[in-house]
Amino acid sequence: MYVIQTKGEGFVNDMASAVEEAGIKGCVLITMADLPLITPQLLDRIIEKYGNVNKPALSVHMKLEVFTRLGIRPDTVFHKNGGFIVPCGINILDADRIRVEQEDYNFILDYEVLALNVNTQAELAVCERYLEKFRVAKNSC
Secondary structure, three states: OOOOOOOOOOHHHHHHHHHHHHOOOOEEEEEOOOOOOOOHHHHHHHHHHHHHOOOOEEEEEEEHHHHHHHOOOOOOOEEEOOEEEEEEEEEEEEHHHOOOOOOEEEEEEOOHHHHOOOOOHHHHHHHHHHHHHHHHHHHOO
16 A cells, blocks of 8 residues: 655645655546545446546535435535535546646536535434435345
């Protein structure tokens, strides 16, 4: 395993430093480590969408309603096209331009699993309840 130590200067700076140190060229998919329920199929859908848009970057967002449905209050909310969206922590960027702001496509999804990021005990409890709901439904079939 290869670990890159950054200076702890904030997410964007540290992410750019890690991409540079790793020597990544071309496109790079960045995802937060606190998204325990993302799947390869979901990542494939995001990558496919990126291939179909004509932008150097893509950021994944969700409608605020998804968070409300789960009883989660997100830290960051943006007003976009008459609605409210929340960044999910998955991005595709041009690694060759990692130090400059890149025009991005906002890919807005409605997947509860992307709202379930785990940073606190309360968020862990929400995630556990979500998983339990599906375990019970699966076992009752």
